[in-house]
Amino acid sequence: MANFPGTWMTESESVVYRVVPKCACSTIGQIMYYSDHGAFFDGDIHDAKTGIHKWALDDSKPLIERNVAAHQSYAFTCVRNPYTRILSSFFDKICGVQRNGKYYRGNLVPLLIQKYGIEVGDPESGFEFDQIKSFRRFLLFARDTIRWRRPMEPDIHWSAMSGHISTFIVNGGRYDSIFWTEKFNDGMQQVLDGIETKHPVDLAQIPRFNESEGHGPKRAHPVEDYFDDLSMHIVYEVYKKDFRIFKYDFENPANKMPIGEIDIDEVHAKLG
Structure with a gap:
């Protein structure tokens, strides 16, 4: 099947x-x-x-x-x-409290706090924490899951x-x-x-159904502030195909818009 x-x-x-x-x-x-x-x-x-x-x-x-x-x-x-997608994953899935009132995947956040030194803030203190530092550490974790499938399988x-x-x-x-x-x-x-x-x-x-809205901290800085040279390198290592095939601008995290047209035949050839 x-x-x-x-x-x-x-x-x-x-x-x-x-x-x-x-x-x-x-x-x-x-x-x-x-x-x-x-x-x-x-x-x-x-x-x-x-x-x-x-x-x-x-x-x-x-x-x-x-x-x-x-x-x-x-x-x-x-x-x-890919830049805004991984940022959104961080704020929603790692920092945010999910629909069931708990952190995403139960013990994931405590694991990240312990192993990667990530902070996520808490609602009591108005989510005050160093978002840039924490995000860059999360990026290392995301890379580890994708490249080596540890400390867990990569999340969808x-x-x-x-x-x-x-x-x-x-x-x-x-x-x-x-x-x-x-x-x-x-x-x-x-x-x-x-x-x-x-x-x-x-x-x-049609309203926008953003189910991740409102249960985590707001992004405090422009997108590009989260990505220094090293972070950009890590993002490219993991999402190289996404940038190339879907025509996004790897060089400039501040530009979220595509820089070319998606070639559907190329997508089928390269991903098939």
Whole structure:
């Protein structure tokens, strides 16, 4: 059986989406849900067990596999600048208290505090801590998980986007479009123009479902302040493919916008 982890599909099978964590996935999932039902899922779309097909749900698996293997529906995914994505992972997953009121993955944060000297601040003190120093230490940890799979396997929120996106291709899927979070409306509109939806979607009216908002400290500095020469080197070591294939600017962390067009054939060739 081919394997399509992280793949979602509307119940109407109008569209197939490969989820890439930290790349507008909550908003995209809600748009897919809305396009079928004329209403948003009440809660975090990641918790939805009905109303949308997901590879993680046993009943959905054969439907997704059949659809993707035959390329019956429009298939797409969405990417984000690697600098802002890893920063967002840090503030959300490491510093933030999750929906269940606990730290992400239970003992992960204490492990990081102990092994890497990371501080995350706490709500009592208004999250006062040295964000730059802590983030750079987190970056070492993220690199260790990706390069050497220790002290644990890499987490989906900071493993490379090219890794997520390639599983779909390697197992026989093909993307019709890959767009940037930074130009979300343009990219999502292109998808909507390419499919038939039960309910019309007006992107101008769609709220942004940022499920990570509000449960961690706010980023206190511009993006580029978090990345010195060494941090940039580490980011490049881990996300080299992401920068190259999805056309982001490695040289300048202050520029979150892409610097070229994504070549979908190149993506399939290099990630297949």
